[in-house]
Amino acid sequence: MCAGVYCGNRRQLLVLSVCVLTGLIYFLRGKRLAAVSIPSVPLLSDVSRRGPPVEGEEFPMKTPWGAPLVWGDSESSAWRRDEFAHHSIRTSLAILAVGKYNHFLRRLLSTAELHFLLNFYVTYYVLTDRPKELDPLPKLGSNRELKVIPVAEMPGWDTLGLRRMALLASLIGDRIHLEVDYVFCIDVDQEFTNAVGAEILGKLTATLHPVFYGQQRYYYPYEKDLDSMAYIAEGEGDYYYTSEFYGGLCSEMLALTRACSLLILQDQERGVKAQELEESYLNRYLVNRRPTCVLSPEYSWWDSPQAPEVPTQRLHSIGRQCLSTGKTGGNTDAC
Numbered sequence: 001m002c003a004g005v006y007c008g009n010r011r012q013l014l015v016l017s018v019c020v021l022t023g024l025i026y027f028l029r030g031k032r033l034a035a036v037s038i039p040s041v042p043l044l045s046d047v048s049r050r051g052p053p054v055e056g057e058e059f060p061m062k063t064p065w066g067a068p069l070v071w072g073d074s075e076s077s078a079w080r081r082d083e084f085a086h087h088s089i090r091t092s093l094a095i096l097a098v099g100k101y102n103h104f105l106r107r108l109l110s111t112a113e114l115h116f117l118l119n120f121y122v123t124y125y126v127l128t129d130r131p132k133e134l135d136p137l138p139k140l141g142s143n144r145e146l147k148v149i150p151v152a153e154m155p156g157w158d159t160l161g162l163r164r165m166a167l168l169a170s171l172i173g174d175r176i177h178l179e180v181d182y183v184f185c186i187d188v189d190q191e192f193t194n195a196v197g198a199e200i201l202g203k204l205t206a207t208l209h210p211v212f213y214g215q216q217r218y219y220y221p222y223e224k225d226l227d228s229m230a231y232i233a234e235g236e237g238d239y240y241y242t243s244e245f246y247g248g249l250c251s252e253m254l255a256l257t258r259a260c261s262l263l264i265l266q267d268q269e270r271g272v273k274a275q276e277l278e279e280s281y282l283n284r285y286l287v288n289r290r291p292t293c294v295l296s297p298e299y300s301w302w303d304s305p306q307a308p309e310v311p312t313q314r315l316h317s318i319g320r321q322c323l324s325t326g327k328t329g330g331n332t333d334a335c
């Protein structure tokens with residue numbers, strides 16, 4: 001453009017010279033920048049972030065019944081976040097920590113403060129047998145609070161796996177539904193590693209189990225005992241969901257936890273126990289009441305040969321990671 005305006009008079013010659021000089025400076029600066037060696041050490045966020053997911057076989061964006069299948073960096077997730085941005089929604093996390101699992105609490109809370117529903121009202125409901133472990137209370141951001149609910153429960157994932165639904169049902173019914181709009185149930189042996197935003201807000205939200213993502217239905221560990229209330233027949237069911245992270249509107253979560261705890265009680269009365277405990281009953285419930293929002297394995301991930309590569313790891317299961325390495329024999333204390 002500079003060269004094109006030269007018409008022969010002195011003023012134009014001056015303009016032309018300035019343009020050429022400026023161009024030369026930019027050219028030389030470009031060379032200098034290129035000469036500066038950029039360190040080849042990848043930034044931490046690059047390790048767990050790949051390009052944004054694009055609709056396709058690897059990254060389906062919808063379930064067969066039309067619910068969103070959520071990848072946090074996709075365009076549709078950005079739209080969902082925009083939709084919620086101007087509503088003052090009250091959200092919450094319900095966390096159970098009994099016995100040795102209390103040692104996971106601070107890591108979950110501190111990472112939630114960095115990544116979970118920032119810019120929303122968040123209440124942490126911590127059900128614990130050791131309220132003193134939260135003394136002093138962790139420092140929280142504005143519009144975020146923590147409420148401790150003392151519980152007298154026996155430790156052990158095999159017992160608590162049958163108690164948590166009942167505990168949640170009474171807590172949601174008595175209190176949570178009066179105080180917030182959404183409640184998410186989360187295993188305490190996890191940590192947030194990247195942003196989890198309003199894209200997860202649905203009437204009823206469930207998360208795909210990473211190990212069974214993309215597998216044939218035949219491999220899903222649905223309950224096969226005909227006597228169990230969690231039994232899922234051949235041809236029933238869409239996906240296999242994890243029990244480590246699910247949630248939704250309080251009314252939906254009240255219905256879910258009440259129904260599941262009733263199924264568990266009915267089984268216990270007859271001495272029957274579904275193989276995957278709470279997860280089996282959750283999956284049974286979600287066959288009949290399909291989730292309106294399905295989170296991809298970005299929201300339940302651990303490093304395992306069977307887990308898929310995901311664009312961004314957002315919620316990491318420390319407990320299941322430990323189990324999959326086999327080093328600790330399921331003793332998450334060692335993690």
Ligand SMILES: CC(=O)N[C@H]1[C@@H](OP(=O)(O)OP(=O)(O)OC[C@H]2O[C@@H](n3ccc(=O)[nH]c3=O)[C@H](O)[C@@H]2O)O[C@H](CO)[C@H](O)[C@@H]1O
Pocket residue numbers: 095096097098099100101102154155156157158160161164186187188189243244276277279319320323330332
């Ligand atoms: C279905 C499945 O794959 N289960 C395995 C997986 O469980 P899960 O990840 O299904 O269970 P888990 O051990 O994380 O227990 C579920 C949740 O109950 C709470 N909780 C549990 C026990 C306890 O003593 N105190 C307590 O507070 C806590 O919030 C925990 O996150 O990993 C466990 C070890 O981590 C066990 O090896 C389970 O076999």
Ligand SMILES: [Mn+2]
Pocket residue numbers: 187188189244317319320
């Ligand atoms: Mn767990």
